[in-house]
Amino acid sequence: MAILLVVGCLAVVLSLLGWLASRVRRLGIGGDVMGPFDEIWHPAARRFRAEIQVYEERMVPLPAAGDRKRP
DSSP: OHHHHHHHHHHHHHHHHHHHHHHHHHHTOHHHHHHHHHHHHOTTHHHHHHHHHHHHHHOOOOOOGGGOOOO
């Protein structure tokens, strides 16, 4: 009976993580929610996420077409 309980709990946890992963992929909010789980199975992912975050922070927004100053 105890083995069935453990297997059942494991199945519930894995199905919830699968559901969360599909939802995160669909909505595009993976970094914050799935980051810790991604680090467990792919430790180098943290370095890549940090590089992407730094790159996005360095990007300068382009001025809109109507915002040009004329001399």
